[in-house]
Amino acid sequence: MSTILNPYLGFGETAREAMDFYQSVFGGTLTRSTFAEFHVSEDPAEADKIMHSVLVTDAGLTLMAADTPNTMPYTPGDNFSVSLSGEDDVELHRFWDGLAVEGTVTMDLSPSPWNDQFGMVRDRFGVTWLVNIAAPVSAENISDDAVPRSTADDY
Numbered sequence: 222m223s224t225i226l227n228p229y230l231g232f233g234e235t236a237r238e239a240m241d242f243y244q245s246v247f248g249g250t251l252t253r254s255t256f257a258e259f260h261v262s263e264d265p266a267e268a269d270k271i272m273h274s275v276l277v278t279d280a281g282l283t284l285m286a287a288d289t290p291n292t293m294p295y296t297p298g299d300n301f302s303v304s305l306s307g308e309d310d311v312e313l314h315r316f317w318d319g320l321a322v323e324g325t326v327t328m329d330l331s332p333s334p335w336n337d338q339f340g341m342v343r344d345r346f347g348v349t350w351l352v353n354i355a356a357p358v359s360a361e362n363i364s365d366d367a368v369p370r371s372t373a374d375d376y
Contacts, residue, residue: 224307224316229351230286231300236271240286249278256290259334267291302341302349310338313354320344320352330354 232239237253244251253274256262261272270288277283285304289295305316317330323345330340330352338354 224305224309224312225283227283227285227304229302229304230284231289231295231302232271232286233295233297234270234288236274236286236288240271240274240276240284243284244276247276247278247280247282247284249276249282251276256288261334262290264291302351304351304353306351306353306355308355308357310354313352317342317352320350 230236230239240251240253251274254272255268256270256272257268259272262268262270267288267290270290272287274286275283276285289300305313307313314330317340321342321344325343326340327343327349328339328341330338333339333353336356338352338356340352341349342352343349
């Protein structure tokens, strides 16, 4: 599998509405998961916020989006990033290391609640990058109560 590069949009609390709109415009298949499904917030007000959504079209377009946690600032106009995702650990670590030169790591590249490695870095030009390295599929990381996740294979 190759590495996927696509835009990732951030919203205050309107990711669900926005992604429904984009699906009406572009068509395709839309999947989404909430903060509650990923168990990433103790705040009941965030339970229905979108933790991660993916729209994939038959034309090969991929758009991702999420709502911003209440603990993070949300600034319209500064609410996008670029996502790199795939399974090639060496390639994605190389990209991560290069983007971090003179940049600011805002979330270390480390294990995530969805079993992949995930990190966020703002490069020296102010662009935020999300890097997701898919965990190898094995019996160890598959269980009946596993949280569903989107991988580059879904695109």
